[in-house]
Amino acid sequence: MFENNSRTEISELGEFGLIKRLTEGNQLKKESSLMGVGDDCAVIDAGAGMSKVVTTDMLVEGVHFDLSYTPLKHLGYKSVVASLSDVYAMNATPEQITVSVAMSNRFSVEAMEELYEGIYLACDKYGVDLVGGDTSNNKQGLMISVTAIGTAKTEDIIYRNGAQENDLICVTGDLGAAYMGLQILEREKRIFLENPNVQPDIQNYDFIVGRQLKPECANKELAALNIAGIKPTSMIDISDGLASELFHIAEKSGIGVVIYEEKLPIDQQTFDTAIELNLNPPTVAFSGGEDYELLFTIKQADFEKIKGIKDVHVIGYCAPAIEGMYSFTKSGTKLSLEKQGYKAF
Amino acid sequence: MFENNSRTEISELGEFGLIKRLTEGNQLKKESSLMGVGDDCAVIDAGAGMSKVVTTDMLVEGVHFDLSYTPLKHLGYKSVVASLSDVYAMNATPEQITVSVAMSNRFSVEAMEELYEGIYLACDKYGVDLVGGDTSNNKQGLMISVTAIGTAKTEDIIYRNGAQENDLICVTGDLGAAYMGLQILEREKRIFLENPNVQPDIQNYDFIVGRQLKPECANKELAALNIAGIKPTSMIDISDGLASELFHIAEKSGIGVVIYEEKLPIDQQTFDTAIELNLNPPTVAFSGGEDYELLFTIKQADFEKIKGIKDVHVIGYCAPAIEGMYSFTKSGTKLSLEKQGYKAF
Numbered sequence: 001m002f003e004n005n006s007r008t009e010i011s012e013l014g015e016f017g018l019i020k021r022l023t024e025g026n027q028l029k030k031e032s033s034l035m036g037v038g039d040d041c042a043v044i045d046a047g048a049g050m051s052k053v054v055t056t057d058m059l060v061e062g063v064h065f066d067l068s069y070t071p072l073k074h075l076g077y078k079s080v081v082a083s084l085s086d087v088y089a090m091n092a093t094p095e096q097i098t099v100s101v102a103m104s105n106r107f108s109v110e111a112m113e114e115l116y117e118g119i120y121l122a123c124d125k126y127g128v129d130l131v132g133g134d135t136s137n138n139k140q141g142l143m144i145s146v147t148a149i150g151t152a153k154t155e156d157i158i159y160r161n162g163a164q165e166n167d168l169i170c171v172t173g174d175l176g177a178a179y180m181g182l183q184i185l186e187r188e189k190r191i192f193l194e195n196p197n198v199q200p201d202i203q204n205y206d207f208i209v210g211r212q213l214k215p216e217c218a219n220k221e222l223a224a225l226n227i228a229g230i231k232p233t234s235m236i237d238i239s240d241g242l243a244s245e246l247f248h249i250a251e252k253s254g255i256g257v258v259i260y261e262e263k264l265p266i267d268q269q270t271f272d273t274a275i276e277l278n279l280n281p282p283t284v285a286f287s288g289g290e291d292y293e294l295l296f297t298i299k300q301a302d303f304e305k306i307k308g309i310k311d312v313h314v315i316g317y318c319a320p321a322i323e324g325m326y327s328f329t330k331s332g333t334k335l336s337l338e339k340q341g342y343k344a345f
Numbered sequence: 346m347f348e349n350n351s352r353t354e355i356s357e358l359g360e361f362g363l364i365k366r367l368t369e370g371n372q373l374k375k376e377s378s379l380m381g382v383g384d385d386c387a388v389i390d391a392g393a394g395m396s397k398v399v400t401t402d403m404l405v406e407g408v409h410f411d412l413s414y415t416p417l418k419h420l421g422y423k424s425v426v427a428s429l430s431d432v433y434a435m436n437a438t439p440e441q442i443t444v445s446v447a448m449s450n451r452f453s454v455e456a457m458e459e460l461y462e463g464i465y466l467a468c469d470k471y472g473v474d475l476v477g478g479d480t481s482n483n484k485q486g487l488m489i490s491v492t493a494i495g496t497a498k499t500e501d502i503i504y505r506n507g508a509q510e511n512d513l514i515c516v517t518g519d520l521g522a523a524y525m526g527l528q529i530l531e532r533e534k535r536i537f538l539e540n541p542n543v544q545p546d547i548q549n550y551d552f553i554v555g556r557q558l559k560p561e562c563a564n565k566e567l568a569a570l571n572i573a574g575i576k577p578t579s580m581i582d583i584s585d586g587l588a589s590e591l592f593h594i595a596e597k598s599g600i601g602v603v604i605y606e607e608k609l610p611i612d613q614q615t616f617d618t619a620i621e622l623n624l625n626p627p628t629v630a631f632s633g634g635e636d637y638e639l640l641f642t643i644k645q646a647d648f649e650k651i652k653g654i655k656d657v658h659v660i661g662y663c664a665p666a667i668e669g670m671y672s673f674t675k676s677g678t679k680l681s682l683e684k685q686g687y688k689a690f
Contacts, residue, residue: 021457035476052391057479110353116367129371129378131387141485
């Protein structure tokens, strides 16, 4: 079947390496294609100074979610949030989604209704319409692919490549909670499998478990920035972990970054759970994925304006590219940033 | 896991029944959502009299394709064609696609490159840009989801619901070839599995096998209609089989249909192979899927204009809804149309 003689495993390249390999010869020919692969969304000129932005996210059972502890309703909600988050990360307003679902015979019509209940709930919450999609049988498991379409003035769109030296680096909300929630759910699953009579112990972890199962977009913080008259110089959403996203911004913008660990917003429950599980809280904040917060950079001149905005935190600044990427621990130790993040392969 | 007590199998509803069930409460709230679920594409207002159309198609290994006789390059090509065909069916021009692929460890980087070679080939052929997507590991098999985005003047868009009594029913190209190609490929696979030393006998079936493995869109015929100044009153692409698409047009437009079997365009090789396999050629034309031709209706006044257009065939007319849906055989027998078509469940 395969004519090539050599065989390279996809895991050798990783997701970003594979995408790079598959798209390196890709050239945009249409005038309306303003941005292709390489940002949170593609950007398509809609005429009269307006653009549509488009993003596709796929969730695969056994890779991105585990139905033994993920209610289908939450899964539907999360699959929409994951796509809308990419639209907000372009400073655009999401308006429509399409949803494709492939499911094995193990799923009933009622199960699909639960999934779609969550999808519609997210549509209502964020004011978007479900306008299309596809459904198919699948040999094994469940797969959900959500395409989100947003609208923006073309001049308002924010890319990953606009950060400049001395810009301040900011994040919304708090980091690492979804990852710690996942660790607790995985722990309780292991305990349950060993002894099905033990009740799961998650009531003390409600916040982090909620952040894992039912995340939200940082649209309120984005709206607050717009109201305050702050236009970020670059922006990306945090789906693969802060460190991974910082690398994207740095690479596209041609800058270095300096992060102060004590400035990282970490919720108390995230912090306590990390300690309980012998994890370093800043590492969790850097490497945990699925936060769906926004990472962005602003001009230093905007510092006074941003100080009063709720749930927005300045965590560092952009340095010359030559200085590389590093963080300072609370005690002042300088550490190289590692390109860790959520792995889909 | 599932809170509902009742369990309805998805196969009881079928694909269209499931979509209906999952979307029956769905209401469009955005002004820009001009058309949601229920046509070949969703239609999104882009301002200044222009619209973007969006469609998503998913191909799942073991359901939509069999890699034992489908080269990955052809599969990539076909997955794009399947989506673009929906854009043309709205009388829109496709401009961008996003591609999501989930693949198991069995696939190498080189295999993915073959798949994308076909994807890019289709992009070149139809003048569209690949602008985004997603890739993920999959527990088992290969899944491809292509979202296509097109552009059109809002007033030029053609829906399924515009057919009226006495309109003529037309199709492009020829029908049933892809289905017969599939039958030959399946036959040769069975023979090969029984005796791996037998060489596959497909050289006499090159046309129909080609139509199955590497279909094309009917964009030239659509362009010819536009040049001739003919605006169809309704249109749909033939992906699930002519009969199934006729039911969609009839249901949305509130009409009946009369088809003359002798007018159905059936290629000689399709015809001969149907006879060889003891199948009735008109039934193959009605029920075979994956033709990716266009089915459309025109005003009777346009009959003279359409007569000279290559590869466009008048196959019947629209009757009052009360008369139902039927065909006349060559010998004049009146038959009820059956809602057969390709099944994804």
